[in-house]
Amino acid sequence: xxxxxxxxLLLLASGNIAYAQLSxxxxxVLKTNMVKAVENPKLTDSLFAKLNKLxxxxxxxxxxxxxxxxxxxxxSWNPYNKIKYVSQSLKTMQKAIDMDGENMEIRFMRFSxxxxxxxxxxxxxxxxxxxxxxxxxxxxxxFGLADAELVKNVAKFMINSxxxxxxxxxxxxxxx
Numbered sequence: 003x004x005x006x007x008x009x010x011l012l013l014l015a016s017g018n019i020a021y022a023q024l025s026x027x028x029x030x031v032l033k034t035n036m037v038k039a040v041e042n043p044k045l046t047d048s049l050f051a052k053l054n055k056l057x058x059x060x061x062x063x064x065x066x067x068x069x070x071x072x073x074x075x076x077x078s079w080n081p082y083n084k085i086k087y088v089s090q091s092l093k094t095m096q097k098a099i100d101m102d103g104e105n106m107e108i109r110f111m112r113f114s115x116x117x118x119x120x121x122x123x124x125x126x127x128x129x130x131x132x133x134x135x136x137x138x139x140x141x142x143x144x145f146g147l148a149d150a151e152l153v154k155n156v157a158k159f160m161i162n163s164x165x166x167x168x169x170x171x172x173x174x175x176x177x178x
Contacts, residue, residue, distance in 0.1 A: 023059075023063060032053075032066065033152075035049055036049070036066065039073050040073060046074055047074070049070055050067065050070040050074065054067060061099075061105055061108060062098070062107065062108065064101060065095060065098035065099075065107065065108040065112075066111075067094050067098075068093075068094030068095035068097075068098055069111045069115065071087050071091035071094055072087065072115040072118075072119075074087045075088045075091065085123065088119055088123070088125055089125070091115060092116070095108070095115065096112075098111075098112075103135075104135075105146060106135070106136055106148055107146075107148055107152060109132045109136050110132070110156050110159070112128060112132055113128075113160075114159065116128055116129050116132070117163055117165070129165065133160070133165055136156065136160060137166070137174070140174055140177060153177050154178060157174040157175070157178055160174050161174050161175070161178075
């Protein structure tokens with residue numbers, strides 16, 4: 003009986019480890035490193051490898067992977083690889099959105115990828131939809147797990163993108 007309990011506890015513990023994701027502190031470090039990865043291809047590759055190894059990825063981790071794929075496109079010199087990475091990035095971002103379409107941070111990541119991708123490539127199909135979803139979060143004051151700094155930075159980016167109407171800018175300005 004004791005052996006059964008020990009085996010059961012070990013199974014439960016291993017199950018919890020298999021579903022473990024990044025802690026809040028690890029996510030904070032990851033966000034800092036993501037900013038650095040914009041200019042650092044080696045950091046982009048190492049972050050991608052680390053996140054890609056995680057089992058049972060959450061929607062947010064999947065979104066970060068999609069963003070890192072877009073950064074791989076930025077760092078690539080080969081036009082074919084650039085298009086391949088952006089295409090894969092947007093597929094990964096769609097997967098993240100399918101997992102959690104209400105997550106403002108994921109919507110913002112996809113918006114920013116599509117914003118910086120030349121429109122003639124045809125990869126900017128979700129800009130309007132993501133903008134609407136992001137603005138909806140600001141209208142409702144519902145930011146989920148997003149911290150105050152992220153809320154402020156997203157508002158700034160959206161205003162500076164020149165993709166928002168005067169009424170939308172007014173909504174966003176309240177959070178600066």
